[in-house]
Amino acid sequence: MTLGLINANPVVHAKKERVARTEDPHADDAVDPLDIYDFVRDIRDPEHPYSLEQLSVLSEESITVDDKLGRILITFTPTIQHCSMATVIGLCLRVKLKHFFPPHYKVDIKVSPGSHADEESVNKQLNDKERVAAALENPNLRQLVDECLYSNEL
Amino acid sequence: MESFDEGFELKEIQTLEGHSDRVWSLAWNPATGHSGIPLVFASCSGDKTVRIWEQNISSGLWNCKAVLEETHTRTVRSCAWSPSGKLLATASFDATTAIWENVGGDFECVSTLEGHENEVKSVSWNASGSLLATCGRDKSVWIWEVQPGNEFECVSVLQGHTQDVKMVQWHPTMDILFSSSYDNNVKVWADEGDSDDWQCVQTIGESNNGHTSTVWALSFNASGDKMVTCSDDLTLKVWETDNIGMQSGNGVPPWRHLCTLTGYHDRTIFSVHWSREGIIASGAADDAIRLFVENNERMVGGPMYKLLLKKEKAHDMDVNSVQWSPGDKRLLASASDDGTIKVWELATL
Numbered sequence: 282m283t284l285g286l287i288n289a290n291p292v293v294h295a296k297k298e299r300v301a302r303t304e305d306p307h308a309d310d311a312v313d314p315l316d317i318y319d320f321v322r323d324i325r326d327p328e329h330p331y332s333l334e335q336l337s338v339l340s341e342e343s344i345t346v347d348d349k350l351g352r353i354l355i356t357f358t359p360t361i362q363h364c365s366m367a368t369v370i371g372l373c374l375r376v377k378l379k380h381f382f383p384p385h386y387k388v389d390i391k392v393s394p395g396s397h398a399d400e401e402s403v404n405k406q407l408n409d410k411e412r413v414a415a416a417l418e419n420p421n422l423r424q425l426v427d428e429c430l431y432s433n434e435l
Numbered sequence: 436m437e438s439f440d441e442g443f444e445l446k447e448i449q450t451l452e453g454h455s456d457r458v459w460s461l462a463w464n465p466a467t468g469h470s471g472i473p474l475v476f477a478s479c480s481g482d483k484t485v486r487i488w489e490q491n492i493s494s495g496l497w498n499c500k501a502v503l504e505e506t507h508t509r510t511v512r513s514c515a516w517s518p519s520g521k522l523l524a525t526a527s528f529d530a531t532t533a534i535w536e537n538v539g540g541d542f543e544c545v546s547t548l549e550g551h552e553n554e555v556k557s558v559s560w561n562a563s564g565s566l567l568a569t570c571g572r573d574k575s576v577w578i579w580e581v582q583p584g585n586e587f588e589c590v591s592v593l594q595g596h597t598q599d600v601k602m603v604q605w606h607p608t609m610d611i612l613f614s615s616s617y618d619n620n621v622k623v624w625a626d627e628g629d630s631d632d633w634q635c636v637q638t639i640g641e642s643n644n645g646h647t648s649t650v651w652a653l654s655f656n657a658s659g660d661k662m663v664t665c666s667d668d669l670t671l672k673v674w675e676t677d678n679i680g681m682q683s684g685n686g687v688p689p690w691r692h693l694c695t696l697t698g699y700h701d702r703t704i705f706s707v708h709w710s711r712e713g714i715i716a717s718g719a720a721d722d723a724i725r726l727f728v729e730n731n732e733r734m735v736g737g738p739m740y741k742l743l744l745k746k747e748k749a750h751d752m753d754v755n756s757v758q759w760s761p762g763d764k765r766l767l768a769s770a771s772d773d774g775t776i777k778v779w780e781l782a783t784l
Contacts, residue, residue, distance in 0.1 A: 384752055384773065387702065387720065409617065409649065409667075410720075410753070411512070411601070414457075414481060415528050415554050415572065418509050 456481030466520025468762025570600035615650035644692035718754030
């Protein structure tokens with residue numbers, strides 16, 4: 282019974298192999314996109330027991346870093362155009378990154394162009410820090426986010 | 436007014452630590468800083484507390500005099516002192532607004548205003564201290580009348596914004612209320628008739644040179660005939676109206692776009708505050724504070740306001756609030772996501 286699921290039959294892709302990293306990750310403070318990708322690829326989708334990587338919601342190309350300005354931009358692609366979970370995915374990314382990066386990094390999170398019916402409103406909401414702060418104080422949303430971040434059911 | 440030219444610096448007086456989460460907002464007590472009364476301000480935070488800071492007259496430095504806690508159960512988003520400085524109102528994501536009274540140095544919560552469906556985002560007292568306004572995520576603006584015995588009666592619930600309302604601010608002399616919103620608009624509210632009937636008398640939006648994204652804050656100049664707004668669209672806008680004290684009962688005069696200050700901040704501008712002597716301070720998500728003044732040597736077609744100075748890296752993270760102090764000195768306080776408050780002095784080089 283799939284009633285209630287927004288996207289009942291998502292396409293699932295294979296996980297990519299991890300790139301073995303030989304250099305000391307603490308050698309310098311520079312942040313590179315692959316570091317970020319490695320950090321967020323295993324976030325679980327809010328609806329399915331698959332990771333954002335497996336559902337191609339995220340890829341390495343969806344992350345750009347301007348180290349000089351300290352800016353990180355993540356674009357993700359919801360599995361369907363009317364995905365009401367897009368804001369939850371955005372919250373997950375924001376919470377996860379907060380624990381990883383020096384606080385002076387500025388993180389922008391967007392859906393990739395053309396990937397969502399309400400692209401503009403989703404993007405505005407994801408980048409309004411007051412709304413983000415309020416959402417993360419909401420126990421139900423917080424629980425949903427935590428389940429996506431800490432679930433081992435992949 | 437003195438003309439401002441080059442030769443100013445924003446000198447850091449003190450960094451205040453104590454909050455354990457981002458500091459959203461701060462408010463100077465308007466009844467302090469003169470007649471020998473030390474300057475006092477309040478700050479509020481994602482740590483659910485409000486802190487009261489008082490200047491030590493001999494050292495000139497600030498100390499935390501009180502921590503107001505265990506009343507709000509979620510983020511305290513904004514705070515505002517009554518004009519007399521006796522009451523402090525605090526607006527919280529817990530859907531309530533608390534009223535605190537200073538009783539012999541201790542702050543007691545004397546009233547809790549309930550009614551908003553969810554997060555309250557801003558609170559403001561009118562010039563006489565007889566009315567209080569609140570706004571929030573439920574898209575509404577509430578007007579409360581102050582009754583004897585610290586009772587507050589809701590006299591109007593104003594609907595009109597189509598998204599959450601970020602800030603309410605009363606005009607500095609008239610009972611006219613301004614609200615700014617995630618819907619990109621600023622709305623002007625007034626009680627024009629004999630009845631207690633508050634209405635939207637003007638909507639300042641994109642079609643009349645308004646902002647193209649969330650309007651986070653607004654502030655008035657000392658005489659109340661100009662207003663500045665700041666936005667997620669990375670601009671500040673200055674608005675003017677006919678001399679507001681001269682109106683003869685023909686309703687509220689409309690506000691007109693005067694100019695747009697663009698190309699300065701490169702991330703969301705969260706806060707703007709106009710000093711008594713005409714300096715506009717702005718704080719933004721680019722961690723910087725900027726000061727603007729009227730451009731007195733303006734060429735035809737040149738900018739009406741010019742940058743007096745910018746303080747890059749004023750904080751380690753977003754600057755959420757900038758507020759000029761009362762009193763004689765040019766003091767500015769700023770609150771940040773980095774959990775600190777800084778007090779600055781605008782000094783001549």
